[in-house]
Amino acid sequence: MRPVAFTTLRALGEAMQHWHRSMHDPVYAVGSFYFAGDEYPDDEVVVRARDSLQADLAAPCRSWSRRDLNELAAIVAALNQKIDP
Secondary structure, three states, rough: OOOOOOOOOOHHHHHHHHOOOOOOOOHEEEEEEEOOOOOOHHHHHHHHHHHHHHHHOOOOHHHHHOHHHHHHHHHHHHHHHHHOO
C-alpha cells in the first residue's frame, strides 16, 4: 500500500476530520482550520491534537483497516512536522 502524503493543508485538514470525537476536541479544531487553508493560531492545541491521534495510533480499534492506520500515522507525522519543522 502506498504511503499517505498530504500535499496541501486542506488535504491534511480533511483527513483529520475523519478522526475527531466531537466538535470540542483539538483534532476537530485544528482540522477545521487546516481544511479552510489556515494555520491554527495556538501551537499548544496542535500539540494536543497530535497527542490525541498518537494515542489512538498506539491503541487502535480492531475494526480499523491497514489503510486507516496508514492515514492516521501520516496525520501524526504531518503534525510532527508542523510542531517541530
